[in-house]
Amino acid sequence: MNNIIKKSQDIKDWLISVRRDFHMYPELGIEEYRTMNKICNILEELNIEYKNEVADTGVVGIIRGNHKGKTIALRADMDALPIFERNNVEYKSKIDGKMHACGHDAHMTILLGVAKILVEMKEEIKGNIKLIFQPAEETIGGAERMIKEGIMENPKVDAVFGLHMAPEIPVGKIGIKYGKMNASSDTLNIQIFGESTHGAYPHSGVDSIVIASQVINALQTIVSRKVSPIDSAVISIGQINGGTAHNIISNSVNMKGTLRTLSPKTRDVALTNIKDIVENIPKTMGGKGKFIREEGYMSLINSDNMVNLVRESVNQLLGEKNVITIDSPSLGVEDFSYFLKDTDGAFFRLGCRNEKKDIIYDGHSDRFNIDENSLPIGVAIQVLNVIKFLK
Structure with a gap:
């Protein structure tokens, strides 16, 4: 476990650089061409095979392990929001009226970080890892469109995991929810x-x-x-x-x-x-x-056994005290729900709040931001989720 944490912390500066680039150049749903190209460039640098232009601007990468086994998918959404950013930071959005105000820049960065670590371990991996970069979560719903284009097949996905930045949860803590999570x-x-x-x-x-x-x-x-x-x-x-x-x-x-x-x-x-x-x-x-x-979107309903797997990963990496069990579902929507319709999986919340840094604003706010210390934490959890499931 310490090795996974060390690997994730070792790439922290790289993660911050990638996230800030995404943040400075936000693109709305089905307009994510620069974003798509950046993802493809990084996958090429990592020698990871991929298919792009899925559901217009989506990307699906795959890491094939050295041994036959199951296939796990990890998903990150890509699109920004039509919001003028009011944060006074060096990486403030350079596109007037567009902003990554929901953390999708961090989601993509974390998934690329997971890929960077796991591709170095592929000789040890029993099974396959699909890396799903999904457009248009905030608008027309890219998840269902990608599924209709066959991304959950060949090889068939046996489990799928996703995360979302949580400005209501302090950095270093994780929120999990059994059963119904979103409306x-x-x-x-x-x-x-x-x-x-x-x-x-x-x-x-x-x-x-x-x-x-x-x-x-x-x-x-x-x-x-x-x-x-x-x-x-x-x-x-x-x-x-x-x-x-x-x-x-x-x-x-x-x-x-x-x-x-x-x-x-x-x-x-x-x-x-x-x-x-x-x-x-x-x-x-x-x-x-x-x-x-x-x-619109369907209800997001987690699989209890996959939530247990996430809980175990967090317990091992961060300690049980840093797991928060969310009692009540949200009436907000999330199209990760489509990935869970016919596949076991779990969606969890990654704490990114830091009151000392004034990182306290809700998603879709023009002051939304994240504590970037959350990036390697998200990477480590998803890496361990993959390893545990494929074992």
Whole structure:
């Protein structure tokens, strides 16, 4: 174990250099061409075979061990966010309006660090390691697209691991979660149709705004009356537009919202009830309703046996006191969930908070940053996860 920690610490300066380069040149989803090329250049320097332009800008490397065995995959997301960075650091984003505000620069760096260490050990490795650099986690969802292009096959992946920087957890500590970790998401598009008339004679028309208000109120009863109190769901309407003038009964209203759920069953129940409410309440009031669902990410559900493996790795490297078991899942989403749909695996959180350095800001903040001491820690944990699984 000490050898793994030493190898990871020995490349700390290299990790910091790589991470800062990614940070200074952020690219949004499906625009990550410079990022892709940098990853490919490093893999070439390490003599690691790879395929690029997977799902447009993704990269999949593979380290083939000297002995037959299972295949493990490690994933890092690549894309940045449309945010103006406010950190006053030497490696501040050089691209106005774009910033690595969620730690994906660190995720890629850690995976490259893992590759750098493991490729030197490949003669000892029993099995294969796939290195997945995934685009568009923040936008259209690169994970599902990469899977459809066959990256989990040839050789078939037996387990998959991923990590995420955690600004709520102090550097040197790791957060693990058994079972459900992140919610699924759906965008709700709702249209209400009535009949326009003069505001002085509402009885001559059908008021789509009044109908919409009834629909919004009814939607909230799904969470309170159709979902178990010990389960979780959120229905939020964030946009509503309707009407052309203050004295005209509006003939249509458009609404847009989001549904977040933790279990697939609850997701189905909620979607069925949303459709029923949107279509039936307007009918009773003389109007019409239409519901269009835009399917988002699925729930991220960890495999308990793989979470145990991560726990063991952290215990051996950092000590049991530095493992934090996360009690409650997040209603935020993460498309690593698609990798776990048909494959055992675990997603965990890598502490990067340091209050003394003012590294305290949440992900997607224009002040987000990481304590770079977290980089070799992430590398060491993922290296040991690989070794333990392939044994």
